[in-house]
Amino acid sequence: MDWLIEQLKDQLVFSVVLSLVVFAAIMTAVAYCIYFERKISAWMQDRVGPNRVGPLGLLQPMADGAKFLLKEDIIPAFVDKPLFVLAPAFALIMGLAGFAILPWGGMVDLDGDGVVDVMCQVADPGVGLLYLLAVGGMAVYGVVVGGWANNNKFAFLAAMRATAQMLSYEIPMALVILLVVMTTGQLGLDDIARSQMGEGNLWHVCHHPVAFFIMLVTLFAETNRTPFDMAEAEQELIGGYHTEYSALKFGLFFLGEYAHMIIGSGFVIVLFLGGWHLPWVSFLQPEATSVWAMLAKMSVFATKIAAFLFLFMWVRWTLPRFRFDQLMRLSWKGLLPVCLMLFAYVTVLLYLGRQTDLMWTLGGNGVLILLVLIVAGTMGVPVSGRQGNLSTLPWEGAVRAR
Amino acid sequence: MAWKTIDRNEPVVDAGATPVLTEAIRGKIESFFPRYPTKRAVLLPALHVIQDALGFIGWQAMKEVADLLEIHPSAVFDTISFYTHFWTKPRGEKVVTVCRSISCELLGGREVLEAVKDHLGIGEHETTGDGKYSIAVEECLAGCDHGPCLLVNERMHKCVKAADVPALLADAGNADHGLPRSDLFDGPVVDDDRDDGVIASTSDVVEMQDSN
């Protein structure tokens, strides 16, 4: 036992072990995400949901997995074979890569000697946010390569659409992340998490509710979840970018999507909801470094993720899909201007040194919300919109008339 | 075929049987030949001769007369079946003929016929076991104003009531009006040797019964 702890004191060994544990946990979670997706959809529709495999249908993911494994893996004759094989792996790997930098449980003192031994994080590159943006940006390749490899015009159309959508929402997302970076002055995820704890520090969501909301919206878009699931689009594009996929390859896409959701949730939690932190609970403070505190922190973090996953599912089974033009309009005409305004405002606050002053930040947010309400309510442009009232902005009329 | 079909392909005439038309009958028939343009035309007189001689015209007789007249046996069958006068199976001493035309029917002819059948214990166109009586049914006995009519051999009974039937059949007076017998006749009325003498007819007449 001692020997084990001795070994684990080495950050590298700990990271490897942690990554294995997290990987296993994530994969299980992903499988059960599918189960809960079906359960929650059933409950919301007054149904029971899967209940045949095992008690309460809990073994359903195993059955699904077995099915994915055993089904005939068809590679159609006309596909681009190397890319066709590569794309699902790409989608899943890019989904999982993000887990490397999530801070699961802060500092840990493994042998209880009061000296912090390791960080409960697989890797802390210091510029974690950049890594995350980069990996997140790569995720679009899973979709676009998959769509291309299908060699099917519907799949390709879906992939192109999804690409355009992801690129569009990457911008407001990056701006929102920038806000947090500006407020904290940190790029490492653990640092950002810890900047929301302790005396006088609040979760960033308190300072930037609008930014948090925009982050949420972009997250839905980035993970291709309803109401932004343009990539799948069963109704109009057969099955979207994975039309020709079957069996395990299709399963990998499926897993990739849920992995993406989990990492995305973790990311939002770290940025805005204090990561593993809960206020007023002593062993969830950065000062608590025992192994038990670490486990508690990890559970809190996992619980927060679970709450987010529920939100994802809840939204999915409530909202219908955006039309593509509405979706683009929301990003470019809705989220982007608001983000830019927020960005400008935070810049000013930064100059004034008031970036953590709740009154200033919330006041700014309040004014912004008011502004949005006025613009949206009177001019009819922003979020939603019908084809008929597209030209309600004064400068648009001129363009259309031409 | 398990469902009921009458097999008409089954021969009813034994090819090796002794001819029923005697030389005398044949001779008489042949004597008609010069009178008619074709042999076929002799059919009716020939049938009369045979019935007079044998009392009835059985399948074998039909076949033999057909051969004699060089026509198809079916033509003989056709002709015989057309006329109620010709009997295709042995006839009793007394033939009880009941009228079934509409006037008699309306006046109770059917009840009379039933009474006759009950009394004799036989059906239409059948003969009692002792060869005494046969029942026949005719279209009209020309006594429409005094129906129901009943004929026993050649004696006409009018306004018959069903209750009168037993007495009427027992009436010895009927015997005076015997059937004319040909001088060629030399056989018994009923051929007791032939149990299967009852010739199956194709006719299956289900009498119209009161719908009530």
Added chain:
Amino acid sequence: MIEEKDIINVDEPELTAGERLYLPQIAGGMRTTLRHMFKKKITVQYPEQKRELRTENYRGVHRLNRDEQGRVACVACFMCQTACPAHCIHIVGAESPWEDREKYPVQFDIDELRCIYCGMCEEACPVDAIELTPEYDLVGRTREEMIFDKEKLLMVFDRTKETKPRKNPKITGYSGTGCADEHTVTERGEAH
């Protein structure tokens, strides 16, 4: 002919500020779905639970009726095959082995997978031999298994005759006068 004056143009209603912003509507929707999560579930746990059929005329699995002597009542008239819009009935008729009728089906197959359960066969049958039962739990492992042959269809009758008696048990065949019971062929009388 639709004339210009008959056409009424309906304008889409103007969106309110809340509707334009979408968010209140989203919140309303989310509330609805969340409420439903905790409502009583209406799922029927088939096959452990079975729903009471609301009608006796439910059109489920077919059956071939037996007559009072236990023989197949069908007379192989092909009316059902003719009426069937899905072409799922296949009959091979032959001479019947019974005295009271001429024709019977040596083979009578219904492809239950192809059937659309419209009931036209039942409607067309002149002897009420084919009927649709309220049995709806129809399962099989192969396509062949779902092609019900004569024996299987008769078994359905045996299974369901208690709950759904044959409409007109008097009809046993189709020959002669149309009422086969009274049909007899007698040989009597002479050539009259």
Added chain:
Amino acid sequence: MAKITIDNQEIECRDGIPVLQAALEAGWDVPHYCYHPGLSVVASCRLCLMEMQLPHPKTREMGWAPKLFPSCQTPVKDGMVVRFDSGAVEQNQKACMEYFLLNHPLDCPVCDQAGECHLQDYSYKFGESESRMHDQKQVNPKKDIGPQTLLYSDRCVMCTRCVRFAEEVSGTEELCIVNRGGRAEIDIFPGIPLDNPMQGNVVDVCPVGALLDKDFLFKKRVWFLESGDSVCPGCSTGCAIRVDQSDNRVQRLKPRYNPGVNEWWMCDEGRFGWKYVHDVERVTRPRLRRGAEMETPAWESLGEIVRYRFEQQVDRHGAAKVAVLLSPMMACEEAWLLAKFVRELAPDATIATGFVPMVGEERCFPVGCNADDAKFVIRREKCPNGRGVELVAEHFGGSTCDFDGFVTKAGEGAFEAVWVVGGYSEEWVPKALATSLAKIEMLVVQDMFESALTGEAELVLPACAWVERDGSFVNHAGLIQPFERAINVPDGARRDGQYLFGLAGFEGLYSGARVRALMAEEMDAFREIAEAPRQPAHQH
């Protein structure tokens, strides 16, 4: 030509025919049972009664006569005025139908005639939907009256068409009417069954379901049948027939009206002689011998193989060593295509006409009449197209011979490459031919059944039955009669015509008409038939 007025419409018609016939030919749909154009008139069904204008006995003025006249028994006379559209006529039709249906068992669901039954048709048209008869129906027995025929007397309407057919056309008189009036029925003399060689026609002439063909009994409802107009291959008479098929299987054959050839009739030999078509023993796949091995080549590659092998033989032995035996079971078009192919490859090739089976004597009907007065003749030449292949051989000219000549020449070793066409339903190969052809270099046999020759052949091709062919036959009198394909060839086989079409160097789909058009350019005999009108429709 007489001019008569029917329902205020003046029509022209042949002299002396019954008004009914004239009306039917002019398109009136006059109901009738007992009238049949091929039989004598008895006017017993009374369904075709009409109103006629006659001079008033006293005033001599023309006016509608008070009574109705049977149109079948009234010959047309110039200037005659009749009508079928009057109330009295309709009244009569209704009354007649009611009588006909009085004792009818109404067992259409199990009646084989249902669907082509005149009782049904006229009942829909003139009948009442409800019967007023409340007494019990008179039930007559079903009778087995012959090896092929059943009689359901209770369905009979006593039109006596069958009796008249037996008397007047077949002349065998088996059928008779027994009893009288309402109790009359059709019957035979017990023990003398209806078994003449034309008896199948009584089922055709029966307008109701009383006479039934045992061969077709309970087999199929007639509305499932699909028909193709064909020509009977049974003998050289070449009766026009209709092939009724269902599920790609022949169900029955029916005669079509063809004046001067078979009128309304066909013989039983032809009617029931199609069973070999569905014989499981049939050759259905091409078979190629490669050394000791047999293989089934693809149809697509066969043309090349055959052409190559023939060319090889021509190079090696000269064109005169090539011969083709055209079977009289082939259609003219197929024979022409094959002869054309062979003659193009080998201009000196011998074209031989095939074996013509001769069985018994010519049989004329009515029985006992001589050939000149015969209404129908069953010929001893049991193949449909003997004349046709002769025509084709004559057309190509050069070296031709008949079957006997071919056998002799083959025995002398005159050939090295031979294409033999069979297609007979029975064994036909003479022993001498089999032995002499076994020795030659290349033998192609196209036949329906295995024979001594198929065993020796380098290439065996499946031959079609006539129902699978499309083309024309030339009958004993030289009449060219086109016919349609009725069913598809068995799995694996290919239509002779289609295959030979490709072999002769044409592209696309074979059709008899298409090839006839090509033949018409070269052969006078086919010039007329190429655009000849179709045969008149079947008339009952």
